[in-house]
Amino acid sequence: MPDDAGTNRGKSQVGPDARSAEILARLKSMRQQDAPTHGGRVLSYVYDPGSDILDELAGKAMELARPLNGLDPTTFPSIAQMEKELTRFAIGLTGGRVGRIFGSVTSGGTESCLLAVKTARDLWRSAHPDSTLRPRLLTSTTVHAAFQKAAKAFDLDWDPVPVGPDGRVRARDVLGRLGDDVALVVLSAPAYPTGAIDPIAEVARRTRERGIALHVDACFGGLALPWWGTDEQWDFSIPGVTSISADFHKFGYAPKGVSVLMHRGRKRHRAQFFATSSWPAYPVVNPTLLGSKSASPLAAAWAIVSYLGQEGYAEAVASCRKSTEAIIAAVDGIDGLQVWGRPTGPALALIADTSVPTARRVDPHRLADAAVAAGFRLQHQPGFTQSDGTRLPRSVHLTITPVTETVLPELLTTVSQAADRVRGRRPHNASLAGRLARMLYPSPKRPGPGVCAMLLRLSGAGSGVPGKMAGLMALIEALPAPVTEALLTELLARTSED
Ligand SMILES: Cc1ncc(COP(=O)(O)O)c(C=O)c1O
Structure with missing residues (x-):
């Protein structure tokens, strides 16, 4: 909120319309920093049917x-x-x-x-x-x-x-x-x-x-x-x-x-x-x-729902399915990368193909960071140790929506080129910050906000900047859950702190 928020209501030099316009202009300008909610380049969080009519209808109903x-x-x-x-x-x-x-x-x-x-x-x-x-x-x-x-x-x-x-x-x-x-x-x-x-x-x-x-x-x-x-x-x-x-x-x-x-x-x-x-x-x-x-x-x-009905949804899902199948087929042809398991529906995850030598493997987090240059945001999922000690691989998640079809050729090229760029590169390891955190917190004790902020700065992961998530993910993988959870809390809390 600007420092003068609300203070010049009534005594403003500008009229109420102009004041509203200024406020909305500021919101618009803040919105420019956001990831794009439309257009299919962000493959998580947003579910875009690719229809201006639906957007407008939803806005009016709201x-x-x-x-x-x-x-x-x-x-x-x-x-x-x-x-x-x-x-x-x-x-x-x-x-x-x-x-x-x-x-x-x-x-x-x-x-x-x-x-x-x-x-x-x-x-x-x-x-x-x-x-x-x-x-x-x-x-x-x-x-x-x-x-x-x-x-x-x-x-x-x-x-x-x-x-x-x-x-x-x-x-x-x-x-x-x-x-x-x-x-x-x-x-x-x-x-x-x-x-x-x-x-x-x-x-x-x-x-x-x-x-x-x-x-x-x-x-x-x-x-x-x-x-x-x-x-x-x-x-x-x-x-x-x-x-x-x-x-x-x-x-x-x-x-x-x-x-x-x-x-x-x-x-x-x-x-x-x-x-x-x-x-x-x-x-x-x-x-x-x-x-x-x-x-x-x-x-x-x-x-x-009144607008789309069963038929509209069926059409939207047909598009998602077409894109999902195309992505799965394309990934099948990329050396060192594979789809995790057997997904059913409009979501899938990519993992390194561990059946090939390490020199040919594609680290999914490096792949996702590389895809950012082409404007695509794939979602990093850290590797994870289950309660029986078995390890689930690190992966990247893709949510496929109807609008994915409109960027499909570009997305497939991006994934393939990003894979070529990072193939054989070792996964990020937990860096100095990870080693330091493990030294400071050998037992899974929750560090306080100050220490977390220092570790985040040191890891370079504090910004959450797209294209630099692999480092943060490596840190998450390396640390005991309570330490990671404290770090993540600090990361998010500071985004809205003065
Ligand atoms: C399977 C599943 N359950 C629950 C949720 C939580 O939904 P929300 O983010 O709307 O709270 C999600 C979100 O992605 C999900 O995929």
Whole structure:
């Protein structure tokens, strides 16, 4: 905010229109530093259908809904109506039937995941009133980090099941860890790091027999897999699936702030709600973590769904699939690089091909840094040691959206040329900062903000500058998780600190 913000309102030399124009001009100028949200060059975070009409429609719907408060759909029934229609659409896509499956709109994937866990924990507690066990959240290692957040927030023990070298969890490994303390099993459709769909049907058969809840996190794939044309089962057509999350602000193409969490049966759905009349003001009842909230993302999602319908989404997914297949085929032809495992849907990860000698291998993080020169942002994923000691490779993630097709030839050339440029170069190692941090923190103790800032400066990773992420990733790989987490906290906190 400029130092004079708000101070010259009313006594300004310039009129209100000019003042507004100045403010907006400043915002526009700040926005120029942002990564491009349109055009297909950023292959994560943004889901661009490549349509000005949809952008405009979403903007207008948001503006119409802007003054509303999503806190109370009885005061603002348009919210209830939009939520009903959006939820109905999502239920239809995920193999459910209205009247059997019930859902609520949330502010995004993380909120849906948090609520899925909280709901299951509450139901588990009421089913085990005398249990001395702590509730356990059993997931594959590749489920989204939002589930770790949920386990922390709602006090469950998180139990991640290691995945195989292909990035897929084995059903038998999940089943081998079922127990009376498991409040919820979570699998993904697909998992963000690998793009692989977990063996949901196999696990669901057994969890159903044992009365254990099973959540399918389809935040990423829920609005793409229905049209992808896969034999892999993942939705409510599997009787043991008790809840599903699906994000409209990903492959639904809505602006950020809208996801749906669906439950099998009214009882589960109602367990998601918080209601109280035990305070001296308006009775509070809502199915979400937030209270007052914007209805604008809901209105935008509703408008986009009304516009696209099944047909529009099918077309968008066909484009994503075409691009995904072209990328997989192109990577197959690049020496030293490979697609990780067998992805299903519009996400994939690239890893070094360790079956060739090191001199021919392509380090994915060096590849991603090299691609920045051509304006493409691929997302670095650090290598990771699982709970059983097995190591998952470092990789780069690509989210494929309809607009990817418009830059496809350029993207394929960029990946191929970047691979040529970095082939045989050793992966970054953790640099001086990493060695120093390991010396200072041999035990996984959390360093304070000052030390973190020094380590970040030393590593040259503090800026988060595109094209220089490999160094930061190497640091993350080298350090114990608590040290890394403190560094990342510092990195982000300082971005908005004076
Ligand atoms: C599978 C999956 N689940 C959950 C999330 C979290 O969603 P959000 O970023 O909307 O909170 C993501 C985000 O990428 C995801 O891919």
